[in-house]
Amino acid sequence: MFISIVELHDSIPLWFWAIWFFILGSCIGSFLNVVIYRLPRGGSVNTPARSYCPSCNTTIAWYDNLPLVSFLALGGRCRSCGVRISWQYPLVELATGLLFVGALLYFGLTLQCVLNCAFGAALVALIVTDFNEQILPDAITLPGTALAIAARMVDHNLVGLPWMNLFFEGLVGRPLPMTGLTGSLINVTLGMAIGAGTLWVLGVGYFRLRAFPIRTLEDLTDFLKRRCVVGTLARLKVRRANGKRGAVYILGGDFSTLSPEELAEAEFASSDTGSPELSMTALDGVQVEVGERGVRITSLPDDLESTVDGRLEAGDTIVSGNLEGMGLGDVKMMLFVGAFLGGGMTFFVLLVASLMGVLVALPRLVARGQAALQYAMPFGVMLGIASLVALFFGEKGLTAYLDFISSLIS
Ligand SMILES: [Zn+2]
Structure with missing residues (x-):
């Protein structure tokens, strides 16, 4: 059921709305560029x-800040210093504009269309930020989750869940109430549980599986410089001088190969996750020796102790290193996506994103062997694209998939 916002829309031609939706979308895209640039840098x-x-650092005049138009008028260069403006700016503006027009044509001028535009805009910001920085900012995913739940209390227009109804009917003996506010809230809860739950289990499993034992100095150097590449979060398991176990988190990356700009970004990322961690450059000053169970830290530079919040101490022995394939950012993103799309579509998103992950990883695996998998895969990018696909084609896609599965069974 579509809810008409403007009764007038029957008398105004669709192309008129389409033009305005494109302009609105590209303006929102222009704002998203600011979000994409500033959030990972800790800016407001x-x-x-x-x-x-x-x-x-010159303030950009309003006439040089018009979405798409200004980029073309300026020939893609800053008016004051002449430096090239990234293609990302017009691309994000164009993509958001087209997304808004697509939503208008697909969903009509309805509340559902407006909510889907907002959801799609948040996804564009998440996709580009994850692609650029391998970060999915909490500032988008957490308020996004709250707003998605609120949206679903107002608009119960979630996609039907025939397979989930069957599943629950088999489980509890009767179908779920899939209509109205109750149905919407059940669907939201299922979406968050399926989305965030799956990613959390996968992340923890991946984390546990990939332990690299550290016995010699070469093991430690190999782990730090080769295994934890830029963008991965690594955990060093340590044994304290008093025999207790501990963990220290570090952001991966052989920083010696980075430009000063990339280095500044990497160090920023390492201090913004809330977990005790240090950057690779800070580890450079650490003095170590080979101990019985691993590599023992004999002394730390004074400034390092403040960096790691006293978590890494002289006398600690580094026993092993783990790589975290997926950060908690993915889990929080799926909380947001799950709340907005509901259980059935979240299942579809996970399916499509996994397929994309395999398609991206396979050629690398074939070309470069298992070492290629050490590289962090920006899974948030795939989850985001899959969510956009689900938004427009999910219902048809899921039905086709379920028909295919049932044709295999029967
Ligand atoms: Zn400039």
Whole structure:
């Protein structure tokens, strides 16, 4: 059921709305560019209020900040310093504009369309940020989850769940109430549980599986410089001087190969996750020796002790290192996606994203062997694209998939 926002829309031609949706979408895209640039750098979205050139810091005049138009008018260069403006800016504006027009044409001028546009815009920001920085900011996913739940209390227009109804009917003897507020809230809860739960279990499993024992100095150097590449979160298991076990988190990356800009970003990321961790550059000053069970730390530089919040101490023995394939960012993203799309579509998102993951990983695996899998895969990018696919084609896709499965069974 579509809820008409504007009764007038029957008398105004669709192309008129389409033009306005494109302009609105590209303006939102322009705002998303600010979010994408500032959030991973710890900046605020509203201060400074005006956009500035990241190269020369000049405040950008309003006429140079029009979505798409200004990029073309300026020939893709900053008016004041002439530095090239990234193609990402017009691309995000164009993509968001087209997304809004697509939603209008697909869902009509309805509340559902407006909510889907907002959801799609948040996904664009998550996809590009994860692609650039391998970060899925809490500032998007957590308020997004709250807003998605609120949206589903107002609009119960979630996609039907025939297979889930059958599943629960088999389990509890009667179908789930899949209509109205109750149905919407059940669906939201299932979506969050399926989405975040699956990612959490996968992440923990991956984390546990990939332990690299550290016995010699070469093991430690190999783990730090080769295994934990940029973008991965690694956990060092340590044994304290008093025999207790502990863990220290570090952000992976052989920083010696990075440019100063990339280095600044990497160090920023390492101090923003809330867990005790240090950057690879900080580890450089650590003095170590080979102990009985692993590599023992004999002394730490003074500044390092403050960096790791006293978690890593002289006398600790590093026993092994783990790589975390997926950060908790993916789990929180699926909390958001699950709340908005509901259980059935979340299942579809996981299915499509996994297929994309295999398609991306396989050629690498064939070309470069198992070592290629050490590289962090921005799974948030795939989850985001899969969520957009689900938004538009999920219902048909899921039905086709279930028909295929049932044709295999019968
Ligand atoms: Zn400039």
